[in-house]
Amino acid sequence: MLKWEDALLPDKYDQNFFECSAQPTKEEFRQAVEYQQKLGLNYIKLESDEPLTDCFGLESGVTLTMALKTDGENRKTNPDLEFHTPSKNELEEIEVKHFASVYGEDFTRRNVRRMYEKLTYHGAYLDGKLVGACYSFSTDGVTAIDGLIVDEAFRKRYIATSLIAEVKRAYPDTVLFLHADEDDTPKDMYKKMGFETVDRLYEYLSTDIANLPDVKNT
Helix, strand or coil, X not given: XXXXXXXXXXXXXXXXXXXXCCCCCHXXXXXXXXXXXXXXXXXXXXXXXXXXCCCCCCEEEEEEEEEECCCCCCCCCCCCCXXXXXXXXXXXXXXXXXXXXXXXXXXXXXXXXXXXXXXXXEEEEECCEEEEEEEEEEECCEEEEEEEEECHXXXXXXXXXXXXXXXXXXXXXXXXXXXXXXXXXXXXXXXXCCEEEEEEEEEEEECCHHHCHHHHCC
């Protein structure tokens, strides 16, 4: 297993995980748990391109990589929206509003401040108010879109589809792709927009490693 970690956001699972090239042994998993515990972290996440036969009691999930396969000319959008780069404060407020109850306000704000200078953010505005946002980054002819969020009070007004169309306009000569939870409903919206699944990532997570069966019995 190969460990990926971000010391500035040690509690961000997506940037702190063990990459598995094959099924880990129980000894390898035990060593990974001990490493997390030495860092004072009570979670562990494994990622693999293939499903593991033994996930050691971790909760499993699948993240889809979806690529846009059509030009999207028939995609419904909201003509009343304006698009600008949102300020850091605007992003913090919309993220805190929706994610603080899950991740905590401190982490949510730190995450925005950490990522703001690294990525290109796109904001959708209605009557001067930020109602949706996402970020993107491009490399080698492909553009990834992630962090898509729409203010709950403004949903079902084609804000998400408009944001994706805006990113596509900004990068017309690249292949646009995004990630979606296999068990969540946004993937169905992406399919309607012309995205197709091109890859799968198998993820295994525990946020309380002290209560994992193999850990409790050691």
